[in-house]
Amino acid sequence: MLAGADDSANTKQEMSEEPSGTIVVTGTSRGIGHDIAIQYLSSGWRVFGCSRGEGTIENEGYAHESVDVSSAEQVKNWARSLKKTAGQIDVMVCNAGLAPAASLLTLTPPSVLDGILQTNVGGTFHVCCEFGKIMMRQRHGSIITTSSMAVGLHEEGTSAYSASKSAIVEMTKILAKELAPFGVNCNVIAPSMYETEALQALGDNIIERAKEKLTVKRSLSIEEICSVISFFGSPANRVVTGQVIYLGLVA
């Protein structure tokens, strides 16, 4: 079926037919992470989430922990605690990340670069390390990291952010090779426009320019994002690993 403006309704129906399981999502206090958690909860999944601050989701199927993913120690403690309480973990979505305001590379302070790399690259690395070990032992699971349309667009002012999201793609491909012998797949989702505060932080000019360059020139729905997560996370698709799916963009 060709993608169209009304396709998200069909996707929502498919999502509700997914068998339930346990999913862990980082960065659930707001934005895409929050909405992914809500979407999976509505489909009967148990959701374990984290963010640097307090949780914002009230649901009996949801458990929140305050974790700064850029801290290896905090991620390790959270993962080991979850291993005891969650039982089998089916899907891990590494979503937590920073999207700073646009800044030309020549005007970007080193502290901005450091912060982005620590959270986006370091955070994804620490989460993949700890949950990768859990899934190795389970011999089951799916790790999904989050890149961005920014990698495919090469827009001015996104050098630090795009560099971090490119690093995530490479990291995930290597992890995919390392975990394949254990029946764990690792893939990347690279959403285009989704209405979040992080997107707004990039600035109206960048957003408008980027939108014009998109193949599907509209915002994504959360159902469309979760449809890709469900595809990667399905045990029937374990052979799909080390792949990047861009949503709304031919990259």
Next chain:
Amino acid sequence: MSKKEQIVQIILEEVGTLNEHLPENQQLELSPQAVLFGEAGKLDSLALVNLIVAVEERIEEDFDTTISLADERALSQTESPFRTVSTLADYINSL
């Protein structure tokens, strides 16, 4: 049984479990002297990681303490703690 002997026992049990997933020519002998990794070692890096994760988990369960075997301290040792079952047990015992 001393703590070191208990640790050796745990490692050997996990080596036994690991052996079930390894081809026959890569399986390890169930002995404290079994070479795990490095020269004359039979484990590749993925199998070693698998063993490390399993041993960490068992130590956590049996001794109610959390350890990290693949950290800077382990990697900076002059003699790799991952050389044999016995050296790994000594390293864990020292933590």
